[in-house]
Amino acid sequence: MAVSWLNAREGGGDGSAAVPPTETPASLNSAAALYQQLRTVGLDQNRVFRIRDANLDRGGCHISLDTGTIAFTQDIAGRITGAFFEGEGEVLLSPSASEERRSLALFTGGAILEESFGSAYFRFDDNTFAELQPTLAPADDPQGFVLQWNEAARNLAQLDGLALFVSFSRYLSGTNRKEADSHTETANGHLFHARFQGRKLGGFDVYFDAAATEPLWVGQIRVADGESFYDLWTASPPSHNKDNAGGVVSGLAEQTESDKVGVQNYRIRAVVKPPLELDAEAWLQMEVRQGGERAVLFELSRSLVVKQVEANGIPVEFIHNPALDGTQLARRGNDLIAVVFPRALSAGEKINLHFSYGGEVLSEAGNGLLYVGARGTWYPNRGMQMSNFDLEFHFPAGWTLVATGKRAPVSSGETGHSKAAAIPGEQVMRWISERPIPVAGFNLGRYSRATARAGEVTVETYATPTVERSFPTEEDRTSETPDHGLPSVFRRDLENTIVLPSQPSPARNAQAVADLSARAIEFFARSFGPYPYSSLALTQMPGNTSQGWPSLIFLSSFSFLTSEEQSRLHMSPTERIMNGTIVAHETAHQWWGDLVVWKSYRDQWLAEALANYSALMLLESQDPPKAHTLLEKYRDDLLMKNKDGIQVMDAGPVTLGIRLTSSHFPNGYETIAYGRGTWLMHMLRNMMRDGTRKHSSLSDGAADGHVSDEPFLRALRNLRERYQGKPISTHEMLKVFEDELPPSLWYGGKKSLDWFYDGWVNGAAIPRLELQSVKYADKPNAVAINGTILQKDAPDELVTAVPVYASLGVRPIFLGIVFADGSETTFHLSAPAGARKVVLDPYHTILTR
Numbered sequence: 001m002a003v004s005w006l007n008a009r010e011g012g013g014d015g016s017a018a019v020p021p022t023e024t025p026a027s028l029n030s031a032a033a034l035y036q037q038l039r040t041v042g043l044d045q046n047r048v049f050r051i052r053d054a055n056l057d058r059g060g061c062h063i064s065l066d067t068g069t070i071a072f073t074q075d076i077a078g079r080i081t082g083a084f085f086e087g088e089g090e091v092l093l094s095p096s097a098s099e100e101r102r103s104l105a106l107f108t109g110g111a112i113l114e115e116s117f118g119s120a121y122f123r124f125d126d127n128t129f130a131e132l133q134p135t136l137a138p139a140d141d142p143q144g145f146v147l148q149w150n151e152a153a154r155n156l157a158q159l160d161g162l163a164l165f166v167s168f169s170r171y172l173s174g175t176n177r178k179e180a181d182s183h184t185e186t187a188n189g190h191l192f193h194a195r196f197q198g199r200k201l202g203g204f205d206v207y208f209d210a211a212a213t214e215p216l217w218v219g220q221i222r223v224a225d226g227e228s229f230y231d232l233w234t235a236s237p238p239s240h241n242k243d244n245a246g247g248v249v250s251g252l253a254e255q256t257e258s259d260k261v262g263v264q265n266y267r268i269r270a271v272v273k274p275p276l277e278l279d280a281e282a283w284l285q286m287e288v289r290q291g292g293e294r295a296v297l298f299e300l301s302r303s304l305v306v307k308q309v310e311a312n313g314i315p316v317e318f319i320h321n322p323a324l325d326g327t328q329l330a331r332r333g334n335d336l337i338a339v340v341f342p343r344a345l346s347a348g349e350k351i352n353l354h355f356s357y358g359g360e361v362l363s364e365a366g367n368g369l370l371y372v373g374a375r376g377t378w379y380p381n382r383g384m385q386m387s388n389f390d391l392e393f394h395f396p397a398g399w400t401l402v403a404t405g406k407r408a409p410v411s412s413g414e415t416g417h418s419k420a421a422a423i424p425g426e427q428v429m430r431w432i433s434e435r436p437i438p439v440a441g442f443n444l445g446r447y448s449r450a451t452a453r454a455g456e457v458t459v460e461t462y463a464t465p466t467v468e469r470s471f472p473t474e475e476d477r478t479s480e481t482p483d484h485g486l487p488s489v490f491r492r493d494l495e496n497t498i499v500l501p502s503q504p505s506p507a508r509n510a511q512a513v514a515d516l517s518a519r520a521i522e523f524f525a526r527s528f529g530p531y532p533y534s535s536l537a538l539t540q541m542p543g544n545t546s547q548g549w550p551s552l553i554f555l556s557s558f559s560f561l562t563s564e565e566q567s568r569l570h571m572s573p574t575e576r577i578m579n580g581t582i583v584a585h586e587t588a589h590q591w592w593g594d595l596v597v598w599k600s601y602r603d604q605w606l607a608e609a610l611a612n613y614s615a616l617m618l619l620e621s622q623d624p625p626k627a628h629t630l631l632e633k634y635r636d637d638l639l640m641k642n643k644d645g646i647q648v649m650d651a652g653p654v655t656l657g658i659r660l661t662s663s664h665f666p667n668g669y670e671t672i673a674y675g676r677g678t679w680l681m682h683m684l685r686n687m688m689r690d691g692t693r694k695h696s697s698l699s700d701g702a703a704d705g706h707v708s709d710e711p712f713l714r715a716l717r718n719l720r721e722r723y724q725g726k727p728i729s730t731h732e733m734l735k736v737f738e739d740e741l742p743p744s745l746w747y748g749g750k751k752s753l754d755w756f757y758d759g760w761v762n763g764a765a766i767p768r769l770e771l772q773s774v775k776y777a778d779k780p781n782a783v784a785i786n787g788t789i790l791q792k793d794a795p796d797e798l799v800t801a802v803p804v805y806a807s808l809g810v811r812p813i814f815l816g817i818v819f820a821d822g823s824e825t826t827f828h829l830s831a832p833a834g835a836r837k838v839v840l841d842p843y844h845t846i847l848t849r
Contacts, residue, residue: 031295031317031340034168037076039161043084043150047072048142051085054135056128058192058208059216059236062092065120069145070136072129073153081164082123083132084153086145091115091196091206093218097237099762103652104218104234106664108201113218113233115204117196121153123160124192125167126210160193162297162321162338163209167191169294169340204233213238213600221326224663228326232659238602260290261345265388268379272395272444275364278304278372282379284353291347295319299334299383301376304359309339311351316341328658333376355380365542366469368446371554379440384597386436386725395444397425402462402537403442404552405431434533436725437550438597443539450510454521458535461514463506467557468542471503472569506540506560513538513560513583517553520584523618524591527713529720532595536587546582548589548611559583574633577626581615588614591720599727601657606733609654609677610716613685616678628844631682634675635847638766648672653762654680655730672764679847680760683801684737685712686845690803690817691742711740730761744817745801755819759798760847767794768849769802769820769840776836783831785838791820793849798822805842806835812842 054065068087072080093113095101101111108115122128139145167190190210197203204220216236222229265285272278286296300306302322309318319338323330339353361378362370372378391403392410408430433440447462517538521531533551541547541554548554559582561569566576592614593607620627638649642664651660651668654677660668688711719728719736734753747755759765774787789802800820804827805812813835818827831838841848 031165031169031319031338034077035161035165035319035321035338038081038164038168039158040154041073041076041082041157042154043071043146044074045071045142045146047080048139048145049136050139051087051132051135052137054132056131056192058206059210060093060096061206061208061216061218063120063194063206064090064092065132065135066090069139070132071139071142071145071149071153073157077168079125079168080129081125082121082153082157082160083128084149085120085122086118086149089117089120089196091117091194091198093206093234095234095236099653099655099764100234100237102650102764103232103656103659106646106650106652107220107231107233107662115196115198115201117198119197121156121195122193123157123164125164126190126192128192156195159195159324160191162319162336163191163193165319166295166297166338170292170344221324222663224666227666228330229661229663229666230324230326230328231662231664235659238600259385260288260293261296261382262287262289262385263382263387265390266379266440267390267392268440269392270378270394270442272362272393272399272401274362274396274399274444275370276360276362277358278361278378279358280355280379282353282355282357284355284380286351286353288345288347288349288351291345293341293345294343295338295340296345297382298337298339298380299329299332299377300337300357300380301333301359301361301378302335303333303361303376304357304378306337307356307358308354309337309356310354311339311341313352313354328661331661335376337380353380362444367464367466369464369468369540369542369557370444371541372442372444378442381439384438384727386438386597387433388436389431389433389440391431391440391442393427393429393431393442395427395429397427398446399427399444400447400449400462401427401429401442401444402447402460402539402552403429403431404437404440404550405433406534406551408432433550437594439549439594441547441549441552441554443541443552443554445540447539448507448510450514452511452514452518454518454531455525456534457518457521457531459514459518459521459538460535461510461517461538463510463513463540463560465505465507466503467506467560470542471557504557504561504565506557509560509562512562513555516583517587520587520615520618521590523621524588524614527614527617528591528716532590532724536590538583538586546586548586548593550590550594553583553586553589555586556582574629577619577630578633581612581619581630584615584618585611588612595725596720596723597727599729599732601659602655603727603729604657605654605673605677606728606730608673609681612674612678613681616682631679631844634678635766637671637675638847639849649676649764649766651764653764655762676764676847683760683846684756685710686803686843687745687801687817688712688715688737688740688742690801690814690845691744711742712737715740730757734761747799747801747819755799756801759795759800763795763798765794765798766847766849767798767800767820768792769800769846771838771840772824774838778833779830781833783833783835785815785827785829785831785835787827787838789818789820789825789827789840791823791825794823796822800846803841803843803845804829805839806831807837807839807842808832808835812839 048071051065051070052067056063065085066088068085070083070085073082091113095104104113105111192208194206195203207217209215214235218234219230219232222231263284263286267283268280270278270280306318309316317340321336321338323335362372364370389405393401395401410428410430445464447464450461452459517536525531536551538553538555540557542557544556546554546556558579588611592610598604598606616627616630640648648665648671651665651672654673658669660672662668692711715737719733734757738751738753741751770790772788772790777784791800802818802820804815804818806815813832815829815831
């Protein structure tokens with residue numbers, strides 16, 4: 001039986017301060033009971049009022065309840081947690097950040113949210129009830145109002161059950177009031193959520209969490225082409241003085257929970273039963289870094305059922321909270337598991353957790369090909385935290401299983417590991433991580449194996465003799481638009497549906513894939529520093545998706561196609577180039593994304609941009625025209641329009657992260673994080689080249705043999721050394737580049753890339769550059785050139801470092817860098833004698849139209 005966790009604080013039921021009860025109410029004697037009440041609470045017929053001229057302000061959002069009727073919810077542990085309003089009201093919000101105003105305008109048509117509403121549902125654990133009391137008067141028909149709206153209120157209560165439960169758990173303590181409040185950000189709570197029914201915009205949410213890095217979120221559930229999305233309209237900019245503080249993952253939006261609790265070590269024993277089932281036990285060593293929490297959240301696949309959780313050997317309560325449809329959590333296939341402790345946790349203590357769980361988390365693609373991950377996370381996970389993993393797998397004979405980490409002997413006498421196979425013929429294998437890693441995974445199939453070497457690193461490729469049942473046919477390929485079969489990381493959302501009559505054989509091409517990855521490791525090791533692990537395994541994965549895990553890559557079946565097989569599928573030349581970079585891209589993730597991880601969703605683009613540009617640099621060293629073709633493809637994709645005629649680039653800057661995926665742009669994150677992100681790295685690299693060299697082109701670095709001496713690569717090596725095993729933010733990355741910034745890029749005389757962040761990283765524009773009024777004046781042995789650079793299709797505040805060349809002879813001659821600041825910028829440069837033509841960026845190093 002689980003430990004009873006709650007001694008609730010009772011109050012007068014009027015929102016006033018509660019006092020510790022002498023006895024816990026029987027109805028709230030468990031976490032599950034409290035959670036159930038919070039997610040099903042109805043309206044209280046005795047608290048229905050007329051309301052007039054009431055105002056609520058939360059995080060810069062102003063809510064007016066002009067006139068109408070409001071009913072408050074029934075008490076839970078002596079507190080009022082919600083209300084339903086019908087009448088006339090208005091929401092007013094003016095985001096302070098320019099990128100947030102643009103995001104809001106994309107979804108609502110205006111940079112300021114000013115929306116009238118006819119009804120609203122509120123949930124809170126703060127002083128909302130007390131704030132509204134002065135504006136309340138007795139209602140005419142309380143019973144009729146509750147009868148009309150109670151069912152709607154109960155349904156809406158589900159949205160905030162977990163968020164309020166976690167908040168309640170902080171102050172509903174078995175200790176005294178003073179001690180309980182000392183663990184809480186504010187004794188009066190800090191959560192507020194409103195679901196409005198707008199007159200023009202329909203239903204939308206305002207969510208405020210005072211403890212979060214980004215306290216205010218506004219968004220809406222929307223269905224597009226049969227798929228649900230949670231469109232995040234706007235969020236308050238991060239509060240950097242909170243040091244990665246975060247609120248509960250509300251289900252309304254993806255918010256990073258704080259690092260108050262970390263998991264240092266995982267030991268997992270998994271029994272895999274092809275084709276679908278997994279039964280597992282996980283032992284987690286949890287460290288409490290900041291005290292006060294009573295409930296700790298974990299992500300876990302919605303296909304897995306938790307049977308029991310123990311803390312230090314004692315069963316504790318847990319709650320399985322379904323993800324809100326359309327959110328990023330739901331799109332990952334995960335729900336939240338809240339583990340509830342019998343008391344508030346104390347800073348510095350270490351707790352051993354034991355999860356028992358199981359379910360159908362694997363997917364079967366046919367022909368001996370399985371994969372893990374399409375249905376969510378296979379072990380209790382707290383995000384991108386660096387941890388040590390010890391993984392033991394039991395699986396049937398005839399299958400090959402590959403996991404993250406290094407193969408290790410299966411030892412006996414350890415909790416969670418048994419040397420003997422449980423079933424005759426069963427295989428038992430064990431992997432241990434060589435260093436702390438952010439995630440762990442495994443893959444299972446009836447594979448053939450090929451090997452290669454990259455110095456001391458062993459590279460293994462595992463592939464099946466045939467592709468999955470759903471692999472597309474030549475006929476299917478010709479009937480689709482070109483991008484529908486794009487076999488790359490840029491199209492993660494597609495499902496293949498047709499059987500190929502004459503199937504390719506990935507196993508036949510496995511050696512070539514292993515050799516390709518080995519060459520990538522050697523190139524990246526020279527560029528960024530040593531490969532982080534002793535080996536790398538690449539395993540075939542059905543569909544278009546590829547994923548890089550520490551020392552393990554899930555590689556799309558498309559990546560195993562020979563040139564002839566790609567030709568039979570009528571892949572375009574550009575598609576074939578992109579397909580050829582996937583192995584290098586995923587291999588680069590061993591450095592960027594696995595060794596160095598991102599801090600928040602606003603920094604996630606770094607991992608994809610760095611991995612993708614790393615692959616582009618490798619391609620550039622082998623075939624510069626192909627690298628140029630890909631850059632042009634990324635630019636063209638950003639300029640494409642959706643069905644509403646809006647260009648993809650207008651989804652927002654890379655710093656919006658996963659918010660870029662929305663009902664307007666289902667592939668927005670992929671197109672912008674990969675495409676624009678790659679261009680940003682390309683611009684940084686070439687700007688830093690231009691500051692130290694006479695000329696710049698895609699082929700120069702590879703041709704002269706001095707790639708490793710580039711300031712851009714020196715910065716990347718420094719970044720790897722400083723942040724290996726750590727998360728990094730966008731600003732921290734740019735600070736590393738600033739250390740290598742040549743004086744010619746000191747805009748305004750400052751050794752800073754703030755101008756690049758403000759206009760390019762945190763902006764979305766793709767400008768058009770033109771020359772105007774260029775004049776030439778001959779001087780002894782030189783020509784003085786004066787002119788104007790026009791920067792069109794861009795905001796006035798955009799600053800662009802433009803390389804200016806003189807066209808003279810066979811190759812353009814580099815003259816200098818001009819900062820195009822705003823719409824018009826004059827320049828004065830000196831050129832060699834005889835120069836009579838000026839060219840802007842002839843080697844296409846800037847993302848321009």
